[in-house]
Amino acid sequence: MSNLLEVRSLHTLYGDSHVLHGVSFDIKKGQAVSLMGRNGMGKTTTLKSILGVLTPRSGQVRFQDQDLDGLPTWQRMRRDIAYVPEGRGMFHNLSVKEHLLMAARPNQRREVLWDYDRVLATFPRLQERLGNLGTQLSGGEQQMLAIGRALMTNPDLLILDEATEGLAPLIRKEIWDVIRTIKASGVSTLIVDKNIQVLEKICDHHIVLVKGRVMFEGDSQQLLTQRDEVESHLGV
Template sequence: MSNLLDIKSIHSLYGDSHVLHGISFSLEAGQTLSLMGRNGMGKTTTLKSILGLVTPRSGSVFYKGEDITSLATWQRMKRDIAYVPEGRGMFHNLTVKEHLQVAARASTQGIKAWDFDRVLNTFPRLKERLSNLGTQLSGGEQQMLAIGRALVTNPELLILDEATEGLAPLIRKEIWEVIRIIKETGISTIIVDKNIQVLQSLCDRHVVLVKGQVVMDLSAQELQSNLAQVESHLGV
């Protein structure tokens, strides 16, 4: 199986603050990968470096074999990449319906498309909120909308930052079930979350960051064998 994404020796800084120290990992097409680490270890900066929201000082990002390191964020997203940011990123002046309509893009993958109706069938409670502004939704509903907005772009790679952070247990369970459905459809996914038990059962690969460096890069089987060590890095 070929690599969809290759991160090679990324060094990223905020001003004089050196956050990422030579991050390298890869993601195969169709894989689901967890990016784990304590707060402040560089997880979000890694995602932003992939997306072009942070410009690495050195290193490279390859997507489907193409060096996209110098591309603007919008150019990367047009290559069938979607992002669900921490905080959900609701537009203050758009309704739920408009959030989904403005992002919609036809599928280029030859698989069943994630269209407006499919998203509403997946998240029935959004159907009841179509005329509400995105900012008027609860935290859980906003996360559903953020994921739905990403899905209607019909991505080949979906990146979720803090997938269930701050959500009620029942809503978290619902979000995880949707992520399982996404995995089954073959969309490659990178997930940042703190729930190691769910990530363990869901993801094919696990990358652990400590102080901006990859300290563990494990298969699902290897995670099971090294769980105590991983938990020590996460402070579990």
């Protein structure tokens, strides 16, 4: 299985604060990968470094065998990367339907396309709220809309920051079920979340950050074998 995303020796700073210390990992085509760690350990900084929101002091990001270094965020996203940010990023003046339609973009490489009808079939709640503004939805519905909007771009890689943070248990279960469906459709995913029990079942590969360094990397069997050590890093 070939690499879709390659992250090599990222060192990223906020001013004089050195946050990432040589972070490296790969995501292969079709893989679901978890990125775990306590708050403030560098997870979101890693995502922003991949997306070009932050410029690493050194290191390299490659996607689809192409170097992304120096490219602005919008050009990286145009290479079929989609991002669901923490906080969901709703537009105050757009309805649910407009959020979805404005993001629509084909991808000729994909066998399974995520179009408007497919997204609404995956998120029936959105079908009932098409005329509502995105900001009028509940937190769970906003997360569904944020994921649906991202899928409308037909990405090769979907990045989810705090995929189920702050959501009610039943809504979290719905989101995890959708992530399973996304994986089955062939979309690679990079998932930031704290639910190690669910992540070990959904994801193929796992990364744990501690103070901006990769302290664990392995598959689900390795995660299970080293569960006590990983949970100590996560504080659970």
